[in-house]
Amino acid sequence: MASPKSNGPEAEAGPWKLVMENDGPIKSPIKVKYTKLFINGEFVDSVSGKTFETFDPRTEEVITSVSEATKEDVDLAVKAARAAFDHGPWPRMPGSERGRILNKFADLIQQHSEELALLETWDGGKPLDLVKVIDLPKSISVLQYYAGYADKIHGMTLKMNGAYQGYTLQEPIGVCGQIIPWNFPLIMLFTKIAPALACGCTLVVKPAELTPLTALYCAHLSVEAGIPPGVLNVLPGFGAIAGAAISSHMDIDKIAFTGSTQVGRLIMEGAAKSNLKDVTLELGGKSPLIIMDDFDIDKAVEIATVATFTNMGQVCIAGTRVFVQGGIYDKFVKKIRERAKKIVIGDPFKGGVQHGPQINKIQFDKILKYIQYGKIDGANLLIGGHSLGGKGFYIEPTIFIGVEDNMRISQEEIFGPVMSILKFKTIEEVIERGNKTIYGLGAGVLTKNINVANRVARSLRAGTMWINTYLIIENDAPFGGYKMSGIGREYGPYGLQNYLQVKSVITPLHESPWL
Ligand code: NAI
Ligand code: MG
Numbered sequence: 001m002a003s004p005k006s007n008g009p010e011a012e013a014g015p016w017k018l019v020m021e022n023d024g025p026i027k028s029p030i031k032v033k034y035t036k037l038f039i040n041g042e043f044v045d046s047v048s049g050k051t052f053e054t055f056d057p058r059t060e061e062v063i064t065s066v067s068e069a070t071k072e073d074v075d076l077a078v079k080a081a082r083a084a085f086d087h088g089p090w091p092r093m094p095g096s097e098r099g100r101i102l103n104k105f106a107d108l109i110q111q112h113s114e115e116l117a118l119l120e121t122w123d124g125g126k127p128l129d130l131v132k133v134i135d136l137p138k139s140i141s142v143l144q145y146y147a148g149y150a151d152k153i154h155g156m157t158l159k160m161n162g163a164y165q166g167y168t169l170q171e172p173i174g175v176c177g178q179i180i181p182w183n184f185p186l187i188m189l190f191t192k193i194a195p196a197l198a199c200g201c202t203l204v205v206k207p208a209e210l211t212p213l214t215a216l217y218c219a220h221l222s223v224e225a226g227i228p229p230g231v232l233n234v235l236p237g238f239g240a241i242a243g244a245a246i247s248s249h250m251d252i253d254k255i256a257f258t259g260s261t262q263v264g265r266l267i268m269e270g271a272a273k274s275n276l277k278d279v280t281l282e283l284g285g286k287s288p289l290i291i292m293d294d295f296d297i298d299k300a301v302e303i304a305t306v307a308t309f310t311n312m313g314q315v316c317i318a319g320t321r322v323f324v325q326g327g328i329y330d331k332f333v334k335k336i337r338e339r340a341k342k343i344v345i346g347d348p349f350k351g352g353v354q355h356g357p358q359i360n361k362i363q364f365d366k367i368l369k370y371i372q373y374g375k376i377d378g379a380n381l382l383i384g385g386h387s388l389g390g391k392g393f394y395i396e397p398t399i400f401i402g403v404e405d406n407m408r409i410s411q412e413e414i415f416g417p418v419m420s421i422l423k424f425k426t427i428e429e430v431i432e433r434g435n436k437t438i439y440g441l442g443a444g445v446l447t448k449n450i451n452v453a454n455r456v457a458r459s460l461r462a463g464t465m466w467i468n469t470y471l472i473i474e475n476d477a478p479f480g481g482y483k484m485s486g487i488g489r490e491y492g493p494y495g496l497q498n499y500l501q502v503k504s505v506i507t508p509l510h511e512s513p514w515l
Pocket of ligand 2: 123211
């Protein structure tokens, strides 16, 4: 997977230089302690004895080998999770006790956040500065948020028709499969496991094969926190093998997934062809960011930069279709070009670096291919467009102008640092064009006019709409996709509903001779 790179586009000199330590990438920053499958509270080898390698995106070198789960391991983990669900203490204990354990888990993540941040950067190439201020705090806070819900899950009393009364029970849905992507390995892990654990479910979790290390580290901390054996099982492995075994398992009650739309479809198929398990999908996007003439141009440039280039563009809600109104278009183009030049690219371990390598060769090649498509389809390259450095999957922040709606760079998810700038005149036009995609994950509008903001917010078909900001995700704000960006919502009370089912209990109020 991390074979040497093919040549990217011809290396025209860009304004960026990779910021490194004097003698190149910072060497093995930490010792990797946990590399085996975590089943029933223990680290074990895989049944087949197979392992796979995880790579450092900075150097393309192997970090370590990790046990590889196949179908047999999934079966063992499901057995453990089933036993823990059917007979174990976790679903039966008072919610307050589960909440206490989850808060302890959050405290342990906090105590080990330095080590976890180093591992996250090493395995995924994410800038350490960002991991420390975003990934770790967000992971901890989502765990605490749902810990607080654990003793506040309850049903309703039903008045019924006079002869009967009833109530509802909110019960944990059962054994859940959860498949995690590589772009935010820790945040996505906790966004999935926190609500499920709060509800009393038991879990079989598959981290992405590209970034398995932090999930295994957290599995170790879950034991210390007091999560009973079998409740949380973590199985590193490949999507087509372990992932497919989870989605088509007859004894898993629910599956939650974040990743590509294409794999989302496979997961739904797996669920449909097995036991019709409940499915939540958080998938791809091609989100519009609409900038009106009246908005402060410097702020707009900042927001657009963050919207596209955060995490090297490996963000499902990246606002990569930047629609700029005619009156400020030329000025905006000039300013965003200068702003992009200031992005600091280099070894993600180095302080001050904002932009590291892409995750792997496949993504690196995909992004460079889309940059070629942009040129072929007739867009103009404003800045960037090249790979950087010898080793490592570094790509320059890239901006195209003169982009048309039907170009591939305007329609397909690139998942890299590539911004498309599109010009528009009227609100009606931009609403129509903003919606012209199969996706509907996020959308943004920047304007001083509240009426315009509200009108755009109501008209764009997207799960999250930002007004005068972008990319903000909070624990209590429901998050998910319209159209082919997914099914269901995470975060907030909606996130809990994914892991509960409701039961009606009905009793007569009077003795009845027949019922
Ligand atoms: P992917 O969708 O293949 O990977 C995400 C997860 O799904 C990984 O854990 C993987 O092992 C698992 N998976 C893969 N095939 C599976 C299968 N048949 N059954 C069950 N699980 C399976 O994404 P990939 O290939 O790493 O990236 C391809 C594109 O997907 C990216 O370029 C990007 O467009 C999109 N993507 C979107 C993400 C998001 O946050 N919405 C995250 C990661 C990728
Ligand atoms: Mg890796």
